[in-house]
Amino acid sequence: MSEIISKLEMKKITKKFPGVLACNNIDIYLKSGEILALLGENGAGKTTLMNVLFGLYQPEHGEIFINDKKVIINSPRTAFSYGIGMVHQHFMLVPNLTVLENVALGLTSKNIFKLDLNKVRKRIEEVSKEYGLSVNPDAYIWQLSVGEQQRVELIKVLCLGANLLILDEPTAALTPQETDELIVLLKQMAEKGRSVIFISHKLNEVKAVSNRVCVLRNGSLVYEGKTRKHSVATLAEKMAGREISMPALNEKSQANSPILEIKNVFAKGNMGTMALDGLSLTVSKGEIVGIAGVSGNGQKELADVINGISHIQSGKILLNSKNITNLSPQHIINKGMGYIPEDRMHEGTIPSFSVKENIIMKDYNKTPLSKKMFLQDKIIEKYSQKLISNFDIKCPDNKTSCASLSGGNVQKVILARELSRKPKMLIAAYPIRGLDLGAAEYVHEQLLEARSENIGILLISEELDELLDICDRIAVIYEGKILDILDRDIATKTKLGLLMAGIKNEKKAI
Amino acid sequence: MKKKLYSEAIYRLLIIVIAVFSALFVGAILLLIAKANPLTAYYVMFTEPLSGKFGLTEILVRAAPLMLVGLGIAISFRSGILNIGGEGQILIGAVFGAFIALTFPDLPPYILLPLVFIASFIGGAIWGGIAGWMKAYLSVNEILSTIMLNYIAFQVYMFLIRGPMIDPKEVAYGTGVPQTALLSKNAWLVRIIPASRLHAGIIIAVVLAILVYIFLWKTTIGYKLRAAGAEAKAAKYIGVNVKNYLVLAMLLSGGFAGMAGAIEVCGVHHRALESISAGYGFSGIVVALFGGLHPLGIIPASAVFGLLIVGADMMQRSVTVPASIILAIQGLIILAIVSSQIFFSNIGLKEKIMIKLKLMKSGDKDDT
Numbered sequence: 001m002s003e004i005i006s007k008l009e010m011k012k013i014t015k016k017f018p019g020v021l022a023c024n025n026i027d028i029y030l031k032s033g034e035i036l037a038l039l040g041e042n043g044a045g046k047t048t049l050m051n052v053l054f055g056l057y058q059p060e061h062g063e064i065f066i067n068d069k070k071v072i073i074n075s076p077r078t079a080f081s082y083g084i085g086m087v088h089q090h091f092m093l094v095p096n097l098t099v100l101e102n103v104a105l106g107l108t109s110k111n112i113f114k115l116d117l118n119k120v121r122k123r124i125e126e127v128s129k130e131y132g133l134s135v136n137p138d139a140y141i142w143q144l145s146v147g148e149q150q151r152v153e154l155i156k157v158l159c160l161g162a163n164l165l166i167l168d169e170p171t172a173a174l175t176p177q178e179t180d181e182l183i184v185l186l187k188q189m190a191e192k193g194r195s196v197i198f199i200s201h202k203l204n205e206v207k208a209v210s211n212r213v214c215v216l217r218n219g220s221l222v223y224e225g226k227t228r229k230h231s232v233a234t235l236a237e238k239m240a241g242r243e244i245s246m247p248a249l250n251e252k253s254q255a256n257s258p259i260l261e262i263k264n265v266f267a268k269g270n271m272g273t274m275a276l277d278g279l280s281l282t283v284s285k286g287e288i289v290g291i292a293g294v295s296g297n298g299q300k301e302l303a304d305v306i307n308g309i310s311h312i313q314s315g316k317i318l319l320n321s322k323n324i325t326n327l328s329p330q331h332i333i334n335k336g337m338g339y340i341p342e343d344r345m346h347e348g349t350i351p352s353f354s355v356k357e358n359i360i361m362k363d364y365n366k367t368p369l370s371k372k373m374f375l376q377d378k379i380i381e382k383y384s385q386k387l388i389s390n391f392d393i394k395c396p397d398n399k400t401s402c403a404s405l406s407g408g409n410v411q412k413v414i415l416a417r418e419l420s421r422k423p424k425m426l427i428a429a430y431p432i433r434g435l436d437l438g439a440a441e442y443v444h445e446q447l448l449e450a451r452s453e454n455i456g457i458l459l460i461s462e463e464l465d466e467l468l469d470i471c472d473r474i475a476v477i478y479e480g481k482i483l484d485i486l487d488r489d490i491a492t493k494t495k496l497g498l499l500m501a502g503i504k505n506e507k508k509a510i
Numbered sequence: 511m512k513k514k515l516y517s518e519a520i521y522r523l524l525i526i527v528i529a530v531f532s533a534l535f536v537g538a539i540l541l542l543i544a545k546a547n548p549l550t551a552y553y554v555m556f557t558e559p560l561s562g563k564f565g566l567t568e569i570l571v572r573a574a575p576l577m578l579v580g581l582g583i584a585i586s587f588r589s590g591i592l593n594i595g596g597e598g599q600i601l602i603g604a605v606f607g608a609f610i611a612l613t614f615p616d617l618p619p620y621i622l623l624p625l626v627f628i629a630s631f632i633g634g635a636i637w638g639g640i641a642g643w644m645k646a647y648l649s650v651n652e653i654l655s656t657i658m659l660n661y662i663a664f665q666v667y668m669f670l671i672r673g674p675m676i677d678p679k680e681v682a683y684g685t686g687v688p689q690t691a692l693l694s695k696n697a698w699l700v701r702i703i704p705a706s707r708l709h710a711g712i713i714i715a716v717v718l719a720i721l722v723y724i725f726l727w728k729t730t731i732g733y734k735l736r737a738a739g740a741e742a743k744a745a746k747y748i749g750v751n752v753k754n755y756l757v758l759a760m761l762l763s764g765g766f767a768g769m770a771g772a773i774e775v776c777g778v779h780h781r782a783l784e785s786i787s788a789g790y791g792f793s794g795i796v797v798a799l800f801g802g803l804h805p806l807g808i809i810p811a812s813a814v815f816g817l818l819i820v821g822a823d824m825m826q827r828s829v830t831v832p833a834s835i836i837l838a839i840q841g842l843i844i845l846a847i848v849s850s851q852i853f854f855s856n857i858g859l860k861e862k863i864m865i866k867l868k869l870m871k872s873g874d875k876d877d878t
Contacts, residue, residue: 017858309746330749341747350741361737361748365730373729 004193005066005083005163006032013062015048022048023059024219030164035186035196037210037227039203039239041436042406044216046199047089050166053197054086055079080106085162087153089169093141100124100137103156120159127158131185147178154185165189166197171205172434175294175462183209201239201436203232217241240438247444248469249288249451249488256285258321259456260306260425265315267305275301276312277480283425286454288447289485290461290471292496298480299460300342303429306458307339308332320424333362338423340414342430342460344407348414351403355395356384358402359417391416392442408439415446426450429460444470464493478502517869521860524867525853533846537839544831551829555821558828565820567708571778572816574711575600575770575787579794580801580808581715581722582638582766587803588726589759590739595641595656596767597791598663599634603768604775605670606633608690608782611775612675615694622696627714627772634768635761637663642760646753652760660791671782689783699777709777716809718766723805735759767791793819796844799851818843 008030015023023045030036038046051057053064055073064071066082073079079086093102104120124137133151141149150170157165167186171179186196186209200206206213207227215223215238223238236244260283269275275298283289291299304310306317308329317325324332341347349358360380363369368379384398393412395405402410411431418426428447432440448470451457461467467474468491475485476499483499538548559565579596586593593599607630614622641659644650672688680687699709726732738745738755745752774786793815801811822836853860 307747308749328749328751329747333749339747343743346741347743347747350737350744352740353737357733361744364733370730373731375728375730375733377728 003067003083003163004032005030005195007065007067008164008195009065010049010053011063011065013049013052013059013064015045015052015057015059017048021219023052026062026216026219026221028214028221028224030195030197032163032193032195033190034212035190035198035210037206037213038197038199038216039201039206039213039235040216041201041239041438042408042434044239045219046216047168049216050086050168050197050199053079054084054166080160080162083161083163084166085157085160085164086166087150087157087168087170089172091149091153093149093152093156095142096140098138098140099135099144099152099155102141102152103137103159106156106160123159124155127155131158131188133185147174147181150174150178150182162194164195164197166199168199169201170198171200171202179205203235203239203437206235207232215239236437239436242438244437244441246437246441246465246469247448249448249472253284253287253451253472256287256454258282259285259319260458261316261318261321262302262306263316263318265305265312265317267301267310267312267315269298269301274313275480276305278315279477279481281458281475281482281485283456283458285424285456286451287472288451288457288459288470290459290467290474291477292461292464292467292474292500293477294500295462297477299429299477301480302477303339303341303427303460306332306427307337336422336424338418338421338426338455340411340418340426340428340431342433344410344414345403349402349410352401354399354401355388355393355405355413356380356398358413359384359387359398361417362421363417387416387420390420391446408435408442411435411439411443415443419446419450422453423455425456425458427458427460430462431459432461432463432466440466464496467491467496468493476500517864521864521867521869522854525850526847529846529850530843533839533842537835537842540835540838541829541831544835546829546831551825551831554828555825556817558824559817559820563703563706565824567703567706568820569813569816570712571707571709572819573812574709574715574777575773575790576794576797576815577712577715577719577808577812578770578773579767579790580797580812581719581805582634582763582770583795583798584801584803584805584808585722585726585735585766586638586759586763587798588739589735589755590742591642591645591652591756591759591763593638593641593656593760593763593767594653594795595638595659595663595764595791596770596794597787597789598656598660599637599764599767600771600774600787600791601663601667602637602771603630603634603765604771604782604786605667605675606630606768607772607775608693609675611693611697612690615696617696619696619698623699623776626697626776627769630768630772630775631765632768634771635765638760638762638764638767639757641764642757645760646756667782668784671784675782677781687783690781693776693780697776698780699773707778709773711773711777714769714773715812718769719805719809722766726805731758767794770794788819796848800844800847 010026010028013023013026026049040046048057052059053073055075055078058074064073071082073082100117100121103124104115104117107120121137127133128135133155135148135151135155141152144152170182174182183205190196198210210227213225213227213235214221262279262281265276265279266274267276279298279302293299301310305312308327308331311326316323319335319337322335324335345351360369364375368376369383370376388395388398391412393416394409402413431443435443447457459467459471471488473485473487474491474496476483476496478500483504486495534552541548541551559569583593583596607626610626610629611622637659641652641655644655645652668688671690675690677689677691699711701709726736734750735755735758738750738752742752770790771786775782779786797811797815798808801807818840822840826833826836
């Protein structure tokens, strides 16, 4: 095993990509037993900097020192030999191999014809005992939950003898409980003299886990200091370079006529089981109704059946008192439904299409954008320019493909398209997932503005903060049913948390 | 901006030239093994077709069917389906067209020719549509189905021109060459240059290329087709019936290949005969890719491939090397050109090379 990294320094690291300066003269250092949080908005250069440290990219300038010795890291293999391990945002596991086999993949063996799985098994047991990371070495990766897969990644890196762990947005796909467990684990590792670099833009976690923060903005290091000196709000400010205040709802909605009525809906999910099991819900005009719930309780199916993308077995869905049950998506769109889908890269937009083509995705067949089947280029050009400036979409021009935009800007393209059509009802599924604070703030502002224009909004989310901020009412979905609906003034995180776990009545549960 | 476009053009040209040269280098080894002088061979291949009326017109004669097949392939690729069945669609199109021309020999040309082309379009469309329908509704892999349909088409075609549709003269003389009777002159495409085989088909092909461009990029149906091909999930989300558009794409794709059959029947041979296609169904795929799956790129791409075919023919005759070497060299050039696409699509690589060649200053933004 490699020696303990008591001091790591990256000096004057500069990395360029075509047209972008991803890292500009960045200096960071790290001592053993320390947890360093690397903060920054999307595209600030966090991941690039870490990929340089891990040997995936070669910097144009700059040097790396380990224990005051200059090192050249030109591949992940070299990084490992120095004791640096990285857990990527997207797990690098082979789904149809077991945990044991996945760990063995990373270990180099002297004899290329012999695979000593028993040795690997022993190593896994040692590591999992040391950190209390329980995992079944013979389980297949595809059988594991996201949280468990992350544990496997950690074990893999630890088995390879990593003393310095880089975690790239480790909590992005974890449930709140799994996140808490991870934080405890990381602190334990730091106590044992290992060091951790934690990349995130979730400030609560950064606050909870790290000793020190480095803030990157547009490829440059803009702040470095102790975490405990700062509140979440000041960290957010440093990250965005301006003051961020997440908009919140502050007035009651007028009691209004219903716009979307879902009555006793039953629908099958992908697995053939009943994903919606007698679900009923009403959304009124000018109201934001939140759907809270652990993912996989029917949220995806709910959004799909409302929009006609999949069909229901029985029940009724009314939009503005008109029956839209099992109509085609086209019909439902024409009746005034807007939809911000969960998968913004492959469902909400067509990545290879230009921003212009994505903006007209729902209106290309309407006058004046097209006449008698012919697209009216000049009008489309003007229309797209107008939306790009109204919604402040940052793109070189309207012919840029959506694939090259950041997540926040892709979401703006979708918002621009959906809101400019003046829908009567809008379904928004996880609209701020993966977005940095600045972009999330913008999305919420737009949703609140839509609300004030009397549009009914159904907001599906896992983040309770988001729901508590901007919803009039919060419905909790559990196993395909609405378990309860709470008004904003009585809803709390604890109440919602219990409901999300399927416990309806606190007294009864005790 | 102008300067950027200029250096961009130089870069593209350079890459293509290098690709072609490296293919020719490997080809030269083959020629040496066949005991031919590569320099004279290549000299003939690239200068002879361009140095006279015969060569130039022949290039365009080859380009016309290639262009039509390429257009069809571009429509299908853009719609997310890989049509490898051009060959079969050409044959069915040819036999449908020939049937109409033989059945109504006395109709005036301005009625008969459109009828023949429509029939060929329908024939090819049916053949392509079968694969499209199987893909959309039975989830049959289109590569498999189109290749199998090629075999079936060939056998059906041979059966028809050897049996029910055979030229009565062939039966009378007892020669039995599998081909239909000569079409009446009303079904012949006009020769646009006297004393050559160049016929009006090339004009039809270019006009259709422009129409396909308008169709794909300027109409709502084209928009839906491209959306369904680029991201089926998103297409579904905006209300496009993806399955139906898959079938439509294959109907159109097959139809265009079918019309390539009509062009060969009415323009070149004036009958349906055994070797009508000359591999256009496969070369058309390369033409489409080489043309960037864009109708306006396919026009020059088909001319380049016409040159390759004609040049190779001439080289074979003047240097007397076996025909199989010519095919190998054609294949090498195609491979080299297709592989060189990485130098256009990988922006980082492109930037590095352009800076090395001093076509661009480091730090210049490249947003192509």
